[in-house]
Amino acid sequence: QKEVEQDPGPLSVPEGAIVSLNCTYSNSAFQYFMWYRQYSRKGPELLMYTYSSGNKEDGRFTAQVDKSSKYISLFIRDSQPSDSATYLCASSDGSNYKLTFGKGTLLTVNP
Amino acid sequence: DTEVTQTPKHLVMGMTNKKSLKCEQHMGHRAMYWYKQKAKKPPELMFVYSYEKLSINESVPSRFSPECPNSSLLNLHLHALQPEDSALYLCASSQVSGIDRQYFGPGTRLTVL
Numbered sequence: 001q002k003e004v005e006q007d008p009g010p011l012s013v014p015e016g017a018i019v020s021l022n023c024t025y026s027n028s029a030f031q032y033f034m035w036y037r038q039y040s041r042k043g044p045e046l047l048m049y050t051y052s053s054g055n056k057e058d059g060r061f062t063a064q065v066d067k068s069s070k071y072i073s074l075f076i077r078d079s080q081p082s083d084s085a086t087y088l089c090a091s092s093d094g095s096n097y098k099l100t101f102g103k104g105t106l107l108t109v110n111p
Numbered sequence: 112d113t114e115v116t117q118t119p120k121h122l123v124m125g126m127t128n129k130k131s132l133k134c135e136q137h138m139g140h141r142a143m144y145w146y147k148q149k150a151k152k153p154p155e156l157m158f159v160y161s162y163e164k165l166s167i168n169e170s171v172p173s174r175f176s177p178e179c180p181n182s183s184l185l186n187l188h189l190h191a192l193q194p195e196d197s198a199l200y201l202c203a204s205s206q207v208s209g210i211d212r213q214y215f216g217p218g219t220r221l222t223v224l
Contacts, residue, residue, distance in 0.1 A: 008151075041199070041218075045215070046214060049212050099156070101153035104153055
């Protein structure tokens with residue numbers, strides 16, 4: 001079992017929809033959780049960074065971590081075509097420099 | 112500013128060539144990373160430098176040789192690569208601690224013929 005599981009999709013939604021992207025993880029030592037957005041043929045861009053459980057909001061994006069169920073979520077409100085990208089979740093236990101990535105979910109927002 | 116720059120953007124090389132990838136950051140970060148990413152896969156960590164010293168080498172073949180000349184620069188020297196080494200090579204940087212955010216560059220798309 002991979003340490004971070006993420007449904008690769010693809011996920012296709014109409015413009016304006018609320019998008020929910022999810023990951024699960026198995027390593028109880030993970031405390032730091034990230035979401036990266038990667039456009040085609042570009043480098044990953046850090047969207048959200050959270051520590052431990054709880055919610056974090058930044059504009060249209062909300063990251064949620066539930067450590068009791070080992071579940072990580074990213075919500076995108078009022079989705080736009082410019083949100084079309086691959087979204088990667090990543091986790092770390094903070095003891096070294098290693099991030100454990102999910103496989104990434106390919107999202108398409110249709111105008 | 113959270114910018115990591117990488118040159119070149121694209122590189123095509125033969126199996127007998129020697130080439131180098133370059134990465135630069137001016138955020139004062141003291142940890143720098145090389146990742147390899149194949150199509151439709153997440154990035155795979157290759158090397159980590161902390162305070163200009165090699166901290167992690169993920170059992171990468173010796174045809175990849177990293178170098179950190181100073182705290183702002185990171186190079187990846189390439190020699191005798193194989194076609195299966197064709198990929199997007201990503202540089203990232205962070206503050207020194209393992210809990211800090213990693214910021215990625217745009218990558219170098221490498222094709223080995």
